[in-house]
Amino acid sequence: MAKTSKSKKSLTYADTGVSIEAGDAMVGRIQQHLRKTHGPRVLGKHGAFAGMFRLDFNEKLFKRNYKDPVLVSCTDGVGTKVLLAIQLGKHDTIGQDCVAMNVNDMIVQGAEPLFFLDYIGTHSVDPVHMERIVKGVADGCSLAGCALIGGETAEMPDVYGKGDYDLAGFSVGVVELSRIVEGDQRVEKGDVILGLASSGVHSNGYTLVRAIVKQAKLDLNKVYKDFDDDPQFAGKTLGEILLEPTRIYVKPIVRLLAGYKRKRPISGMAHITGGGLPGNVNRALPENLDAKISRKSWEVPALFKFLQKHGNVDEDEMLRVFNMGIGYTLIVRPHFAEAIAEKLTKAGEQVFTLGKITAGSGKVVFTK
């Protein structure tokens, strides 16, 4: 809050640190990024009171696929990964994280994402930073095949520290009623659990990541030898590795589901976020079944071993906080497991057969 010491001063909004001009400059900059994500179903123009998305842009296409459409919607933020982006001054990929956190949640229920909106709360609008953030959101939307139809940037100098911001998003998709994937209804004993590789820490557990970095005095700008044998991260600084954007699983999963017109071999799915494998795979289980996952079925990436070592973190805690290399899981009928793994591999995913569904009590059990 500005200049409150001059008690007879005539107050204006600008005095309080909120700049309408900076906001306008930002709006101009971000329009191009939004437009890149727009197809013929997006109506209206930037600056309208609300974004508009035409459901039946082509009657034949939409109505052929959807007899009883159910809108699926979720909201999520990127957590304290923003603080790492701020610390490193790299703002162009955190937007992809924000999109990923939302659309990866939505496809779990069988939906195809339609559109996205973002919310940025910040100390004050830096048009260049804001453009980078929104560009990342638009990139994420392109990867997810959805339209970025709106957003809000709120300047709140007394809530956020200088240079700080928070980023949250909101997505809407659609699924046919009879094709909603509800693991607790359809998962059966003997079903196979498949895991898709994550791209890194994704967007959960960054408060712990940052605590480890601080406690162990790690250097975010250093290239650590621990990653020399890691084809993804060799030669990259720790900061770059930790900011690697969250993988978006939308296109392979939506295509996979669309490929089975009558059969429904995918009985449950999970996006591995806060809570890790034990806190998310269980969300796709009936009360009387367990997910038995072999710890030998996939190799935990060097990144998680590195964090565990420097933070002296318990193995159980690692599994509860981090994805440990698996970002998304599918539970599938055993006869289809191989074919599905092959399809996903061809779509560019690294697929692991993690284990099987057994009698139990709705929890994840790790075996050696």
Place this chain on the structure above:
Amino acid sequence: MAKTSKSKKSLTYADTGVSIEAGDAMVGRIQQHLRKTHGPRVLGKHGAFAGMFRLDFNEKLFKRNYKDPVLVSCTDGVGTKVLLAIQLGKHDTIGQDCVAMNVNDMIVQGAEPLFFLDYIGTHSVDPVHMERIVKGVADGCSLAGCALIGGETAEMPDVYGKGDYDLAGFSVGVVELSRIVEGDQRVEKGDVILGLASSGVHSNGYTLVRAIVKQAKLDLNKVYKDFDDDPQFAGKTLGEILLEPTRIYVKPIVRLLAGYKRKRPISGMAHITGGGLPGNVNRALPENLDAKISRKSWEVPALFKFLQKHGNVDEDEMLRVFNMGIGYTLIVRPHFAEAIAEKLTKAGEQVFTLGKITAGSGKVVFTK
């Protein structure tokens, strides 16, 4: 971040200030509030990866009204009004503000709200405070006739100060393609501008409000004589007056629009938010027309005179920052103006005839 001085300590997530138990306690508390807003169109259960809303819950009803449905969506926060709620320890109405900011935006384009999601970023989860906030969101959803189908609470102790939080929301509605209200396409010379009374400051301009309170050393717990003659605020403390929740205009506006099956006498609308009347009514104007508004057509409420006096704020600045007593405007065909004003009055709104549309250049012009 906790205990980073003990450098050999084994780190856990709880050490960093993020409590999973508090989060779980909150989820239990808020379920009842969400459920109150759910009709038969809401599917799935609390705790799913995403919320679900059935579009065609009743084929006859939905398909009779919508041949070419367009989804309308927006996101907005409550700005620094949260800081006032925090300062006064009153968290049960800020949620209504959050809903209002979104749904009042959406109805401008002719949409009826369907569902809502909220995002709360906070230092640490206080289950009691969070329940009050979400209860307010649910109350707002009930007033707006929409379902609260999801939300996210993010604990970010290094982004938000102790006790602080930010609150944003997202809403989705639907409008028939041919009935979208687009002021810049349909507003004509001679159309009449109607204004609906606001309930107070609503949710914009609070950074300035708080600067005025601080500079003039106003007491939020005092009952000021300035409001003795104000039927709405007499006897209330300044804090109570400033926290008065934003009026939700959904039900009267949606009913009004639905009442005109063929004729379309409402040519444009605006929700008066940041930018005030001059910065919002203009968004409903074609480039070659002005909105001529008489300053005598409505009485500015005592609250705005009080803020202006104590902040020594310019009249123009007041009009650009605050709603000055008018929270929502409609531009209507002159022959229908009286009937529409009567309908809205019967629906419980206080209606003012603010002025007329004249030749011009897309701006708001005030006359004495």
